[in-house]
Amino acid sequence: MNILTKNIFTGLALYVIAVSNVYASGPKPTEPSGPSSNVAWDMPQIKFVRGGGPSRGKELNKKLACASCHGEKGAATADNWPSIAGQKATYTYKMLIDYRDEKRAGTVTSNLMVKLAKQMTEQEMADISAYYASFSLPPATRPKVASKEEVEKILPLLTRGDGKRLLAPCLSCHGTNAEGNIMDIPALAGQRAEYFRKTMKEFKTGARHNDVYARMRYISKALTDNEINALAQYFAEMKN
Ligand code: HEC
Ligand code: HEC
Known part of the structure; x- marks a missing residue:
């Protein structure tokens, strides 16, 4: 077991303790009621997403003009919009369902996606998720949201x-190269910094609450704004 893996396992053990503590204290009255997502990763659901067709997704991408905001091949051209290139199909699919079901809604930007997702069938969502999963992760960018010292x-x-x-260590869930992980865990490598900061702050306030088991709400609340900025800088600059 190398040092990285060992550290990750130690961190994960801490996380299990942390989560049991959160549940022991019961749900917070400010959290929305009902499940945070309607997507449950049972075998039929996983098979359905795996069956998505990238070539059908390509056609759909033209029709729905996803690239006008998310960039050609899914690498966003503006710092405040997310890149979706190379993201696991399961994550992209879950986001589209969450938008459709208004589990991720209520902000100006999420409402844009809600409108779009409501026009799509589940098959189309699986197809477009497969299409974007077929690209490499977005290239590194050099934003200026934190200093070198803060990143260190x-x-x-x-x-x-x-x-x-x-x-728990970020990479224990997000993958050793921040390339994403099984089911609902997104890649962070090359993600746009402004979007990263914004979505972390939304987890922190609870404006974004579609994370199952409140994992990211818990983590973001424990981080300072300076740390969030430095994390945004780090992941945006990450080469892959
Ligand atoms: C008008 C611009 C626009 C168009 C067109 C658009 N998106 Fe988005 N998309 C956004 C914005 C802005 C966000 C961030 C929303 C938020 O804050 O929740 C987003 C978020 C997403 C996310 C979540 C990203 C993440 O990392 O969590 C996915 C997946 C996504 N879009 C897929 C698509 C697909 C597929 C299409 C085409 C069917 C599409 N988008 C079309 C603007 C757009
Ligand atoms: C216990 C597992 C776990 C750990 C540890 C973890 N994350 Fe996450 N993270 C998730 C999951 C699951 C999601 C997707 C939530 C959803 O379904 O919307 C996520 C989503 C995110 C997103 C949103 C990405 C996007 O494209 O919208 C960011 C940013 C993020 N995590 C950053 C971090 C950082 C930084 C750390 C370390 C400080 C961290 N995460 C640690 C599980 C984890």
């Missing part, structure tokens, strides 16, 4: 987490 300070959070705050 957050490096332990990536592979070791923080025992004091019961934080």
Whole structure:
């Protein structure tokens, strides 16, 4: 077991403790009621998404003009919009369903996606998810949302987490190269910095609450705004 894997496992053990503590304290009255997503990853659901057709997705991409906002091949051209290139098909699919069901809604930008997702069938969602999953992850960018020193300070959070705050390492879930992970865990490598900061802040306030088990709501609340900026800078610059 190499050091990275070992650190990740230690961090994961801390996380399990953290989550049991969260559940022991019961749901917060401000959290929305009902499930955070209607997508449940049982075998038929996984098979359905895996069966998505990238060539049908390509046609659909033209028809619905996804690239006008998310960029050719899914690498966003503006810093405040998400790149979706190389994202796991299961994550993209879950987001589209969450938008359609208004589980991720209520902000100006999410409402744009809600409108679009409501026009799509589940088959079309699977097809377009397969299409975007067929690209490489977005290229590194050089935003200026945090200094080198600030980025250095957050490096332990990536592979070791923080025992004091019961934080599991980011990469234990998001993949050792931040390439994403099974089912609903997105890639972060090359993600646009402004979008990263915004969505983390929305997890923090609860404006975004489609994360099953409140994993990202819990983690983002434990981070300072400076740390979030530094994490945004780090992942945007990440080469893959
Ligand atoms: C008018 C611009 C626009 C168009 C067209 C558009 N999107 Fe989006 N998309 C956005 C914005 C802005 C967000 C961030 C929304 C938020 O804050 O929740 C987003 C978010 C997403 C996300 C979530 C990304 C993440 O990392 O969580 C996915 C997946 C997505 N869009 C897929 C698509 C697909 C597929 C299409 C075509 C069917 C499409 N989008 C068309 C603007 C657009
Ligand atoms: C216990 C597992 C876990 C850990 C640890 C974790 N994440 Fe996540 N993260 C998730 C899941 C699951 C989602 C997708 C939530 C959803 O369905 O909307 C997510 C989503 C995100 C997103 C939104 C990405 C997008 O495209 O919209 C960001 C940003 C993010 N995580 C950053 C981090 C950072 C930074 C850390 C470390 C400080 C971290 N995560 C640690 C599980 C985790």
